[in-house]
Amino acid sequence: MAKLILSMDGLVLKEIALTKERTTIGRKPHNDIQIDNLAVSGEHAVIVTILQDSFLEDLGSTNGTVVNGQPIKKHFLQNNDIVELGKYKLKYVNETPAGQAKAADFEKTMVLRPGSMRPAPAAPAPAAAAPVAAAAAAGTKNFGDTVAGGQSATAAPVAASKPAAAPQKNAALQLLSGANAGKELDLTKPLTTLGKPGVQVAVITRRPQGFFITHVEGASFPVVNGKTLDAQAHSLNDHDVIELAGVKMEFFLKT
Amino acid sequence: MTLSGALEVASCTDPGMVRSHNEDSIASDGDRGLVVLADGMGGYNAGEVASGMATTVIITELQQLLEKKVPYEIDAHSGKLVAHQLLHEQVAKANTSIYQAAQSQPQYAGMGTTLVVALFYDNKVTVAHIGDSRLYRLRGDELRQVTKDHSLLQEQIDSGVITPQQARQSQNKNLVTRALGIDPIVEAEIHDYDTQPGDIYLLCSDGLCDMVSDDDIGLALQTLSSNLKLCAQHLVQTANDNGGRDNISVILVRVLRDYPAPRSIVGKMMSWFK
Numbered sequence: 314m315a316k317l318i319l320s321m322d323g324l325v326l327k328e329i330a331l332t333k334e335r336t337t338i339g340r341k342p343h344n345d346i347q348i349d350n351l352a353v354s355g356e357h358a359v360i361v362t363i364l365q366d367s368f369l370e371d372l373g374s375t376n377g378t379v380v381n382g383q384p385i386k387k388h389f390l391q392n393n394d395i396v397e398l399g400k401y402k403l404k405y406v407n408e409t410p411a412g413q414a415k416a417a418d419f420e421k422t423m424v425l426r427p428g429s430m431r432p433a434p435a436a437p438a439p440a441a442a443a444p445v446a447a448a449a450a451a452g453t454k455n456f457g458d459t460v461a462g463g464q465s466a467t468a469a470p471v472a473a474s475k476p477a478a479a480p481q482k483n484a485a486l487q488l489l490s491g492a493n494a495g496k497e498l499d500l501t502k503p504l505t506t507l508g509k510p511g512v513q514v515a516v517i518t519r520r521p522q523g524f525f526i527t528h529v530e531g532a533s534f535p536v537v538n539g540k541t542l543d544a545q546a547h548s549l550n551d552h553d554v555i556e557l558a559g560v561k562m563e564f565f566l567k568t
Numbered sequence: 569m570t571l572s573g574a575l576e577v578a579s580c581t582d583p584g585m586v587r588s589h590n591e592d593s594i595a596s597d598g599d600r601g602l603v604v605l606a607d608g609m610g611g612y613n614a615g616e617v618a619s620g621m622a623t624t625v626i627i628t629e630l631q632q633l634l635e636k637k638v639p640y641e642i643d644a645h646s647g648k649l650v651a652h653q654l655l656h657e658q659v660a661k662a663n664t665s666i667y668q669a670a671q672s673q674p675q676y677a678g679m680g681t682t683l684v685v686a687l688f689y690d691n692k693v694t695v696a697h698i699g700d701s702r703l704y705r706l707r708g709d710e711l712r713q714v715t716k717d718h719s720l721l722q723e724q725i726d727s728g729v730i731t732p733q734q735a736r737q738s739q740n741k742n743l744v745t746r747a748l749g750i751d752p753i754v755e756a757e758i759h760d761y762d763t764q765p766g767d768i769y770l771l772c773s774d775g776l777c778d779m780v781s782d783d784d785i786g787l788a789l790q791t792l793s794s795n796l797k798l799c800a801q802h803l804v805q806t807a808n809d810n811g812g813r814d815n816i817s818v819i820l821v822r823v824l825r826d827y828p829a830p831r832s833i834v835g836k837m838m839s840w841f842k
Contacts, residue, residue, distance in 0.1 A: 363724070365739030389734045407739065422609045422700070422742040422774065424680055424750050425720050503784055503806070504791045514794060518802065520809050530794040 315367050315390070315407040317360075319346065321400055331367055336360040338398065339372075352376050352399025360390070367405065369396060482566045484524050486517075489554070489561040499567075500524060513558040517549070524549045524564070531558075571601045574827035575688060578796035579603075579819040580804045584775055585812030591615030592773045592817035593681075595623040600634050601688030601827075602627060603819045607701050607773040609747070610670075610679030618666050618681040618749050625662040626685060630654060640690040640829045651687055652758050655696040659683065659748070659756040666749025680747035683756070684715060684771050686821065690829035693763050696756040699744040702777055704770040704785065705761070706793075711786035714761065714769075718746035741778060768793055769821040772803075775814035779807040789820075796820050 317336075319327040329336070329346055338346045339357040348357075354374035361368045367390045371378040379397040380388050388394075396403040486498045486507075498505070500517055506529065508514040513531030517524055525546040528534045534542050536556040537549070549555075553564045577598040583590040591608040593616070604626050608619030639651035646653055662683075670676045682699025695703050700717040716722055720743040721735045730738065748754055763769075768789050777785070784806060792799035800818045807816045 363729070363740065364720070364743070366730075368729070389730060389737070391737060422607060422682070422744055424609070424747045425743045425745050502787065504787055504802075506791045510794065516791060516798075518805075520805075522809075527798060529792060529798060 315362065315365070315405065317346070317396075318404040318406060319348075320402050320404065331360060331362045334362060336362065338403075346403075348398060348401050350399050350401065353401070357398060358396075365407070366390075367407070369405075374398075482568065484519075484549075484564060484566050486555070486562045486564055489563055491560040498562075507555075507562075508558040515555075515557055517564075518546070522548075526555065570599045571688060571827050572599045574823065574825050575601060576796055576822040576824055577603060577819065578800045579817075580797075580800035581817040582804045582808065582812075582815070584815050585808050587815055589613060589616060590815045591619055592775070592815040593619035593623040594771075594817050594819055595627040596819060597627060597631055598821075600631060601693075602630055602634070602686075603769075603771055603821055604683070604685045605701055605771040605773060605817055605819055606681045606683050606748070607699070607775075607815065607817070608679065608681040610676065612675060614670075614676045614679035615681070617669070617676060618679040621666050621669065622662045622681045622683050622748055625665055626658050626683075629658050629661065630687070633658075638829075639687060639694070640692075649694075649760075651689060651694040651760075655685060655687065655694060655756065655758055659685075659696060659698070659754070663748050663754045664752075667752055670749055678750075680749040682744060682773070683748050685756075686769060686771060688763065688821070688823075688827070691763055691826055692760055693769065694758060694760050696758045698754060698756050699747050700742075700774050702770075702772055702774075704772070704782075706768040706770070706786060706789040707764060707766070709786075709790060711782060711789065713782070714759075715757070717744070718757070719744050742774070763823050765823050765825050767823045768796075769823075770803075771817075771819040771821075773815060773817040775812070775816035776803060776807050776818055778814065779810040779812065779816070793822065796822055 315331045317329045317331065318325060319329065333345065336346065337344045337356065337359050339355050340349060340353045341355040356372050357374040358369060358371050358378050369380065369388045369390050371386050376399060377384050380394055390405045392407045394405040396405065484500045486500065488494050488496045500519060503519050505517045506514055513533055514529040515526055515535045516529050517526050525548055526535060527546040528542060528544055537547060537553050549564045551566045555562050555564060575598050577596045579594050579596060581590060581592050581594050593606045593608065596603040604623045606619035606622040608615030610618055633654055637650050637654060639654065641650050643650050643653045666679065670679050682701040684697040684701040684703050686703060687694045695714060697703065697715045698718060700719045703714045705712050705714050720740050721738055723745065724730045725732055725735055746754065770789065780803065785803065788799055788802050792802055800820050803818050804816045
C-alpha cells in the first residue's frame with residue numbers, strides 16, 4: 314500500500330498510509346493530512362487512491378501544488394514523487410508488493426468482482442497488506458533503511474517494465490557490391506529487413522544481447538563469412554560479411 | 569466445410585523469464601478457421617487447468633459442431649447467427665466445466681481464465697472474448713486493437729480517470745473484471761468483422777501487450793509477415809528481452825485468399841469435393 318512521508322527542511326514529521334479512497338490535504342483541522350501553515354490553503358489538495366494507484370488533485374489552492382518541481386492540477390503519482398506545499402514536502406512511496414519476495418505471484422491476473430472494490434480493497438490487497446504493514450511498522454524504528462530497501466526492491470520490476478536497454482553500440486551495414494555499393498544503412502530499428510521480397514529476405518534484429526540475422530523467406534539462406542546459415546538466428550560480429558540475394562554487405566559496429 | 573488454403577496459422581507460447589509455469593493455453597484448427605487462446609489464473613497449477621479446460625472444451629466441441637452446423641446461417645430456433653449461437657453455447661459450457669471443477673475440488677478453488685476465440689467463415693471473423701487477452705488486426709500498415717479488455721484499467725480509461733499513456737504505468741494491471749469459471753454464468757463479448765486477403769490477426773495474452781509496445785508489435789507483423797512462424801517467435805522473444813514478466817502466448821492468422829460461403833447448391837456440391 315502506498316504512503317506519504319511528510320517532511321520540512323529535510324526533517325521527517327509523519328508518515329501517512331493511503332488507506333482511504335480520498336485523502337484530503339489542507340490547513341483546516343478536518344483534513345486527513347493537516348498542515349498548519351499559512352502557505353497551505355484550507356482545502357488544498359486531495360489524493361484519490363484506487364487499489365494500487367493514487368492520483369493527486371489540487372483543489373484550486375491559492376499557492377498551488379508542485380510535483381517534482383512542476384505545478385500540477387491533476388497528477389498520477391509515481392513512486393518517489395515529491396509533492397511540495399509551501400515549505401512542506403510530501404514524498405509518495407508506493408512500495409508495491411513487487412518489492413516482496415513473491416513478486417511474480419502478486420502480479421498474477423486476478424478477477425475483480427463487482428462490490429469487491431469497496432469498502433475493503435480487492436482480493437490482492439489483503440495478502441499484500443500484511444507484509445507492507447509489517448515493513449511500515451519496522452520503518453518507524455529504522456526508517457531510512459526501510460525506504461532504501463523499498464527503493465532497491467522496486468527498482469528491478471520498474472526497469473523490467475521499460476523496454477530493455479538497447480545494445481550499447483550502434484551498428485550499420487555497408488553494401489560492398491551491387492548497384493548501391495558503398496552505401497551505408499544504419500540499423501536503428503528493432504527489425505531491419507534485407508533482400509528482395511519473394512526472392513530472398515532476411516531480417517536483422519536488434520536485441521539487448523546484440524544484433525542477429527535470421528532467414529525469413531526464399532529458397533536460399535543468407536551466407537555469413539562464406540558459411541550458409543540455417544533457419545536459426547545467427548549472432549553478428551563486427552566486420553562480418555553477409556551475402557544475400559546476390560549482394561555482399563559488411564556488418565560493423567559504430568562507436 | 570473447410571477453409572483449407574485460405575488461412576495460415578502460426579503460434580508460440582512461452583512461460584516467460586519469471587514464471588516457472590505456463591498458465592496460458594492455445595489451440596487452433598486452421599482448416600475450420602478456429603483459433604483459441606486462454607490465460608489462466610489461480611494457485612499452484614489451477615491456472616493451467618482452467619485455461620487448458622477452456623481451450624480443449626471450445627476447440628473439440630466446435631470442431632464437432634462445425635461438421636454439422638453452418639456458421640453463416642441463421643439459427644431457426646434463436647434467430648441468431650449460428651456462429652454467435654455456437655460461440656455463446658460453448659463459452660457457457662467451458663465456463664460451467666471450470667466453475668464446477670473449482671467448486672468441487674479444493675485445489676482448484678477460485679481458478680479462472682481469460683479467453684479469446686476467433687472463428688473465420690464467409691470472409692468474416694467472429695470474435696468472442698472475456699478478460700484481457702486480446703485480438704489485434706494488421707491491415708496494410710495499420711495495427712488496430714480489435715477487442716477491448718474487460719479490466720479495471722480499461723474501465724478507468726473509458727471513464728476518463730486515466731489516459732491510455734498513464735495506464736501503461738499503472739500498478740493496477742492484471743485486474744480483470746470478467747473471467748471464465750469464476751461465476752456460474754458469464755457473458756462473452758461477441759462481434760463480427762469483415763476480413764480481407766492480406767490481413768493478419770494476432771491473438772495474445774497480456775504477457776505480450778504488457779511487455780511490447782503496439783508500435784513494435786506492428787513493426788514485427790509488417791516486416792515478418794512472409795514468415796508467420798518466425799514472426800510469432802520474434803514477438804515472444806521481444807517480450808522476453810523486455811523482461812518477460814508473465815507467460816506469453818501468440819497466435820497469428822494470415823488471410824491468404826477470399827473464402828466466401830458456398831451459397832448455391834452447386835457451390836455446396838463443389839465444397840464437398842474439395
